[in-house]
Amino acid sequence: MSSARPIATTRSASGMPTGRLAVWWVIASEIVIFGGILTSYVMYRLAHDSFAEQAAHTNTWIGAFNTFVLLTSSLMAVQAHKAADSGDGAKAARFLHYTCLGGILFILVKSFEWASEIGRGYTISSSPFWSFYYTAAGLHALHVIAGVVIMFIVAAAAKQYRDLHRVELIGVYWHFVDVVWIFLFPLLYIAK
Amino acid sequence: MSDHAENAGNETHGGHETHHGDYVRVWKVLLVLLVVSVVGPIVASAIEHRPTALAVTLSTAFGIAVVKAYMVVKNFMHIQFTQRFVPYLVVTMLVFMFLLFAGAAPDVMKSEGRNWVKPGWIAENADYRAHHPDGSAGGAH
Amino acid sequence: MATRPVEIREGHDTPGHHEEPSFFVKYLWSTDHKVIAMQYLFTGMFMALVGGFFSYVFRMQLAWPGESVPLWGLVTPAAYNMLITNHGAIMIFWVAMPVLIAAFGNYLIPLMLGCDDMVFPKLNRLSYQIFLLSVVVLFSSFFVTGGGFGGAWTMYPPLSGEAAYNNTPAGQTIFIVAVALEFVAFLLGGINFVTTAMNSRAPGMKLYDIPMVVWMIVIASIMFMASVGPLVAGAVMLIFDQTLNTAFFDPTRGGDPILWQHLFWFFGHPEVYVVLLPAVGIVAEVITVFARKKLFAYKTVLYTAIATGVLSFTVWAHHQFIAGIDPRMANIFTVTTLLISIPIAEMMFVYIATLYGGSITFSTPMLWALSFIATFLVGGVTGIFLGASGSDIYLHDTYFVLAHFHYTFYPIAIIGTFAGFTFWFPKMFGRHLNETLGKIHFWLTIIAFNGIFLPLFVTGVLGDNRRIPNHQVYPELDNPLMNGLREVATVFLVVMLLAQFVFFYNVVVSLVRGKKAEKNPWKSNTLEWTADSPPPHGNWKELPTVYRGPYEYGVPGRSEDYWPQNVPN
Known part of the structure; x- marks a missing residue:
């Protein structure tokens, strides 16, 4: 496998390692994806009074708990990065697994939350607010799931002291997912 | 499988070394901010004076979200240890989003015009229905 | 235990040894940037044939309405909608993008920068595979109930959001x-290019x-990355409108169809650039090599390209002047x-200044490059009429608009591609194209192209509306002058499509019997010409070092x- 990696990958004319550079470009492209849907949401939210009434039916406490979960998992991810930088792959893998646990907990809580809302009759087609609510949070949840899957792969490698630089890269991505939620939380739950 | 490293040179070639800080302290501050952003709007809902209440809601909910995001980007994502263009790149993308908002909002946020009105908007706007019992478009505006 | 693996790569800056892989691994599962470039190139050319065939069918219908079209049959209004929708989408998303950005980008970036491959070869392969999947998905939409999507490539709701309006219940979602x-695919490819x-x-x-x-491919990739995000979000919203009964773009339930137009053109206009x-x-x-002159004002070209990139994010609403947008915004966007x-x-003037005083060789690539400047100028100048909101209100959605953007896209996607393809053909395949056949192909194509779209400027100004399958229904559009111009355009289209057989004949014959190409047949400066023709896997035995600019x-x-x-002195 290692012979497949070209010399191009090892060069660093910009002064940044290739992986870190690419992750920031990924994040740049993700900013505009989430930016597009949140910009649309804000326009509708400001134009329609009904959004505030609908938003009152969301559960702020569940949203706050999920924010807490993601912030904590971010802490674990950055600890994994620190461990990887000091060369301790096993420790990095352990922290990455904690982060994954946070991601899984986030998804579980979200499932219960959505189930209860759908049970009360608020589905994706109920009104524009609920359409945005499920679409934006769903898009974010997809990123959480993808992050967890990638993180398990990176952790498995880190455990064997391979590709430790990837611990940082998945961490940066994970923090970005966290930042998106930091903005989604007030937009969807608090602005009533 | 890999006695010669796969990540050849990825960390040694240039790049600022990341300095690790006290992450637990950052995390504690973030949690305090989270509590403030939840409690702020609840307090605001008890305030009688509407503009004050709105200001409290917006500053605690969104002002603090910006602060939290900044803290995560700075302390966890280590944006200050990347090359200078990375923050510029991120800011440029955000500026494009404001541009999209500025260009689209005058149309998207408009619900009635000289000869038209959005039907979905009438349904939720009691004020409008009171003034236009026949449901016609707002030519008088 | 806590030790980091030692970071040493054996034989630094020399490509590793490679055993001979099987055909499948070598051509279909390869991570080599040149093979992936060829995959993109040939897929794009195949799609160009499909898109060209679609245009032949609906142009025949427009010239001789209601008559059976050879190789297709009768063109129903539904089929007409499907054909124009997919012609537009295919030519932009499945021809211009893969050929100009992905094929040339993949081929040229590592070779011109003097490295052995892209930084993420597997990501590169995945990018092509997703692209191929998108082709398959698009083709599958032609065979479902109701046929391929017929709501125009811009997918404006409510036409695209409600199956009852576009009559293509399955096609609409598959298309998106x-x-x-x-x-x-292009986000993955773009990240690879930029990095x-x-x-x-x-x-x-x-x-x-x-x-x-x-530079241009990299700037284009960045622009794509920055502009496509809102449309990705919008596409998700539109699919939900179609399938989950949401109301993002449905005005009767609190949505707004104008929002889609903004999301679409916020991407769609940068996409042009x-x-x-x-x-x-x-x-x-091409022009620097065949004029034997330094590029006039390298930095000016670069900075104008960046300025174009930034400005292109502020112009999108000129596509919506008659969509009921705020007139104050129409002012700004004008x-x-x-x-x-x-x-x-400025770029065009710089190119003309580069030509000034050069010792010009009129080879086939040079002819293509010069015709690019000439035809693109026509496209650019007619754009002024459409950018000004006052005249656009009259000309909007007429054949004038259609002729205008074909005068921009045709130079870009077809002429630009032929310029590049004929220029780098010796490097790509190690053989020369036949110059005589190349020039016959060039003149036939370029004359026929102008013959198609010049008449359409006239019919457009006379009020001929786009997207009407049969003009006989409208008496004011059914007169001898306009009908004659439509027939002229269609005849030239057929000539142009037939002329492409000259090209394919030329390629096939040259691949088999063409003159062997040496390393640097055009006496060019850039690095790709220092590699063998065609370059082997890994490109160079020893990667080059650069001492000066490319011109x-x-x-x-x-x-x-x-x-x-790469020459020290």
Whole structure:
């Protein structure tokens, strides 16, 4: 496998390692994806009074708990990065697994939350607010799931002291997912 | 499988070394901010004076979200240890989003015009229905 | 235990040894950037044939309405909608993008920067595979109940959001999925391009030593990345409108169809420049080589390209002047739209200045490059009429608009591609194309192209509306002059499509019996010409080092009139 990696990958004319550079470009492209849907949401939210009434039916406490979960998992991810930088792959893998646990907990809580809302009759087609609510949070949840899957792969490698630089890269991505939620939380739950 | 490293040179070639800080302290501050952003709007809902209440809601909910995001980007994502263009790149993308908002909002946020009105908007706007019992478009505006 | 693996790579800066892989691994599962470039190139050319065939069918219907079209049959209104929708989408998303950005980008970026491959070869392969999947998904939409999507390539709701309006219940969703997959492919490819260009340049290559075409492809990739996000979000919203009964774009339930138009054109207008810039870069390479002159004002071209990129994010609403947008915004967008013609005009003047006083060889690539400048100027100048909101209100949605954007896209996607393809053909395949056949193909194509679209400017000004399958229904559009012009356009279209057989014949014959190409047949400076023709896996035995800019032609005091980038002195 290692012979497949070209010399191009090892060069660093910009002064940044290739992986870190690419992750920031990924994040740049993700900013505009989430930016597009949140910009649309804000326009509708400001134009329609009904959004505030609908938003009152969301559960702020569940949203706050999920924010807490993601912030904590971010802490674990950055600890994994620190461990990887000091060369301790096993420790990095352990922290990455904690982060994954946070991601899984986030998804579980979200499932219960959505189930209860759908049970009360608020589905994706109920009104524009609920359409945005499920679409934006769903898009974010997809990123959480993808992050967890990638993180398990990176952790498995880190455990064997391979590709430790990837611990940082998945961490940066994970923090970005966290930042998106930091903005989604007030937009969807608090602005009533 | 890999006695010669796969990540050849990825960390040694240039790049600022990341300095690790006290992450637990950052995390504690973030949690305090989270509590403030939840409690702020609840307090605001008890305030009688509407503009004050709105200001409290917006500053605690969104002002603090910006602060939290900044803290995560700075302390966890280590944006200050990347090359200078990375923050510029991120800011440029955000500026494009404001541009999209500025260009689209005058149309998207408009619900009635000289000869038209959005039907979905009438349904939720009691004020409008009171003034236009026949449901016609707002030519008088 | 806590030790980091030692970071040593054996044989640094020399490509590793490679055993001979099987056919499947070598051509279909390869991570080699040149093979992936060929995959993109040939897929794009195949899609161009499909899109060209669609245009033949509906142009026949427009010239002789209601008559059976050879190779197709009767064109029903539904089929007409499907044909124009997919012609537009295919030509932009499945021809211009893969050929100009992905094929030339993949081929040229590592070779011109002097490295052995892209930084993420597997990501590169995945990018092509997703692109291929998007082609398959698009084709599958033609065979479902109701046929392929018929709501125009811009997918405006409510026409695209309600199956009852567009009559293509399955096709509408499959179409959006195909477009979304295509976006994913180019996001992956774009990240690869940008990272490669930023990190993997040959030792000694400074930013101003990068050949212009690489700059252009990289700027285009960044613009694509920055503009496509809102449309990705919008595509998700539109699919939910279609399938989950949401109301993002449905005004009766609190949505807003104008929002889609903003999301679409916020991407759609930068997209024009995304495909334009690589073509402009290809032309820069070709004219400097065949005029034997340094590119006039390298930095000006670069900065105008960046200015175009930034400005292009502020012009999108000129596509919506008659969509009921705020008239104050129409003012602003008129100004920005007219402003953007300045950097583009500046680039064209720079190219003309490059030609001035050069010793010009009229080879086939040079003819293509020169015709690019000429035809694109026509496209650009007619755009002024459409950028000004006052005249646009009259001309909007007429054949004038159609002729205008074909005068921009045709130079970009077809002429630019042929310029690049004929220029780099010796490098790609190790053989020369036949010059005589190449020139016959060039003149037939370029004359026929003008014959198609010049008459359509006239019918457009006379009020001929786009998207009408049968003009006989409207008495004011059914007169001998307009009918005659439509027939002229269609005849020239058939000539142009037939002329492409000359090209394919030329390619096949040259691949088999063409003159063997040496390393540097055009006496060009850039790095790709220092590799073998065709370059082997890994490109060079020893990766080159760069000492100067890419356009040092005719430097006084040198015996040769060119000065390759990798020669120390």
